[in-house]
Every structure is written in structure tokens, then in C-alpha cells.
Amino acid sequence: MESLGFIDKPAQASTWATSSTMVKESPREPAPPEQSDRFFEDWSSAEVGKKLHTRNIRWGVILITILTISLLGFAGYWIYQQPARNAAAAAENLSVSANALRPDVAALLSLDLTTDFEAVVALLPATEQNARDLFNTSGTLPSSMGSDRLLAADAAGEVLEAARSLNDAYSYRAAVIPILALPNLETDPALIELEEAAQTFSTWQAKFVNTSDSLPTGTMGAVGESLLEFAPTLADTQRTYLDALRENDPATAALVVSGLTETLGSFEALLESTMTQVAAEAREQLEAADFGLSQLLR
Numbered sequence: 001m002e003s004l005g006f007i008d009k010p011a012q013a014s015t016w017a018t019s020s021t022m023v024k025e026s027p028r029e030p031a032p033p034e035q036s037d038r039f040f041e042d043w044s045s046a047e048v049g050k051k052l053h054t055r056n057i058r059w060g061v062i063l064i065t066i067l068t069i070s071l072l073g074f075a076g077y078w079i080y081q082q083p084a085r086n087a088a089a090a091a092e093n094l095s096v097s098a099n100a101l102r103p104d105v106a107a108l109l110s111l112d113l114t115t116d117f118e119a120v121v122a123l124l125p126a127t128e129q130n131a132r133d134l135f136n137t138s139g140t141l142p143s144s145m146g147s148d149r150l151l152a153a154d155a156a157g158e159v160l161e162a163a164r165s166l167n168d169a170y171s172y173r174a175a176v177i178p179i180l181a182l183p184n185l186e187t188d189p190a191l192i193e194l195e196e197a198a199q200t201f202s203t204w205q206a207k208f209v210n211t212s213d214s215l216p217t218g219t220m221g222a223v224g225e226s227l228l229e230f231a232p233t234l235a236d237t238q239r240t241y242l243d244a245l246r247e248n249d250p251a252t253a254a255l256v257v258s259g260l261t262e263t264l265g266s267f268e269a270l271l272e273s274t275m276t277q278v279a280a281e282a283r284e285q286l287e288a289a290d291f292g293l294s295q296l297l298r
Contacts (some may be wrong), residue, residue, distance in 0.1 A: 090141045094152060094296065097134040102293045104130055105159060105286050113279035114272075117170055124163050131159040148296060155292030162285035168219045169278040175215065176223065176271055179208045180264045187253040189245045197245055198238075205234045220274045226267055 104127035138152035183204045186192035212227040244252035
């Protein structure tokens with residue numbers, strides 16, 4: 001209890017006291033005025049060593065930072081220039097494709113599309129391929145080249161449509177021309193056996209009917225309709241022709257053959273007129289394509 005400051009009996013408590021005589025702070029003597037004023041008179045800067053300059057600088061970090069900034073700047077500039085580069089490359093490809101197609105178009109326009117079948121057919125595969133290349137190239141052009149993209153797509157489309165219609169018409173014509181050629185039907189019963197005459201007529205008739213049935217309906221529609229209407233009448237025509245031979249009636253047999261020749265001739269005339277119309281439309285398309293190509297290459 002005494003250690004905690006409590007006492008049971010009133011008495012004089014002892015306390016710690018520090019005599020002022022025991023701890024006495026000595027007064028600080030001020031420096032002489034002349035010494036205080038001259039404290040910095042003899043001070044001069046000392047040369048700092050090279051190690052002190054460099055020991056706290058991380059050159060690796062600085063170099064990496066500079067390199068990173070440079071790379072970011074280069075990447076930003078590259079991205080900024082990329083649309084222009086793409087546009088220039090697309091324009092170059094467009095020029096190459098247009099220059100490849102234009103001679104083909106000029107060659108086709110120099111021909112008679114109605115009669116120069118072999119020459120036209122020989123040119124069409126390369127022409128179609130070059131037109132497809134131009135069309136595909138037009139799809140790569142940026143929006144800033146919208147007018148050139150439209151010109152290229154239209155020119156390629158015109159060429160492809162002309163080539164398609166010519167190919168279809170030529171194929172159609174090649175299939176129809178043989179069946180319009182009447183075989184040598186003898187009209188003098190004395191010069192041919194009945195069985196031989198029947199075989200000759202039947203072979204041609206079967207070819208005519210099969211070809212007429214297999215012709216595409218979207219090409220030269222008027223010709224196809226005429227052939228399909230005529231095909232069922234051939235059975236009666238054959239019967240009349242064979243009866244005339246059997247009855248030794250060369251006049252009637254000749255009349256049947258003459259009628260067939262006239263009808264087939266009218267079909268051929270219709271075929272040729274239709275071919276002329278297809279060729280004229282194809283020429284207009286090729287001329288439009290040639291004008292579009294000239295605008296692209298101006």
C-alpha cells in the first residue's frame with residue numbers, strides 16, 4: 001500500500017525532491033559575434049563525384065520508357081497512315097483489273113456477235129474471269145472511293161451479263177440448229193424401201209422431240225415455244241409421208257417434205273432474229289462497260 005501511495009496511519013509521507021542545487025543547467029555562452037559572422041566565409045562548394053551523380057539513376061528504366069514511347073508513336077503514325085495506304089493499294093489493284101478487262105471488251109466489240117461465234121466463244125472465258133476480278137476488286141475499295149467502286153461494279157456487271165447471255169444464246173443455237181436440218185427424205189417410192197424411210201424419219205423425229213423438251217425456257221423463249229408446239233404434230237406428218245410412199249404417191253410425199261422444210265426454215269429464221277436481238281443487247285452492255293472502264297482509267 002505504501003508503494004501505491006496509501007498509508008494506514010496519518011504520518012509524514014516521504015516524497016522525492018530534487019534540489020535545485022543538484023541539477024543546474026549551465027548557461028549557454030553565445031558565440032562571439034565575430035566568429036558567428038564569419039561562419040560561412042571559408043565555405044566553398046566541393047566537387048561531387050561521378051558515382052554520386054549516377055548511382056541513383058536507373059538507365060534501363062529510362063531506355064525502356066523512351067523505347068516504349070517511340071514504339072507507341074510509330075504505331076500511332078502507322079495506324080493513322082493505314083487508311084491512306086489501303087486506299088492507294090486498292091486504287092492500284094483497281095487500275096490493274098480495269099486495264100486487264102478493257103482489251104477483252106474492245107476485242108468483243110470488234111466482232112460480229114451474231115455470226116462470229118467461234119471467235120466470241122474463244123474470248124468469253126478470259127473476259128468473264130477478268131470481269132469477276134474487277135468486281136471483286138471493287139468490293140475492296142474504301143468508302144472514300146465510292147464513285148470508282150460503283151463504276152467498277154457496274155462495268156463488271158455489264159460484261160458478266162453480256163457474256164452470260166451470249167453463252168446461253170450460242171449454246172441454245174448450237175443445240176437447235178441440228179434438229180432444224182431435215183434429213184434426206186426420199187419422195188420417190190421406187191428409190192427407197194418403206195422400212196428405211198420410216199427409220200430415217202423416226203431418228204430425226206426423236207432427236208427433235210428430245211431436244212425441244214430439254215431446251216431451257218429462259219433463253220430464246222419464242223423459239224422454244226414454237227418448237228414445243230410443233231413437236232407433237234410430227235407423228236401425223238410421219239404417217240402421211242409413209243402412207244404416200246406405200247401408196248406410190250410421190251406428189252403427196254414431196255408435199256409433206258416441202259411443208260416440213262418450210263416450217264423448219266421459219267424456225268431457223270426465228271432463231272436467227274432472236275440471236276440478233278440477243279447480240280444487240282449484249283453489244284449495248286459491252287459498250288456501257290467500255291465507257292465505265294474509260295472513266296475508271298481517265
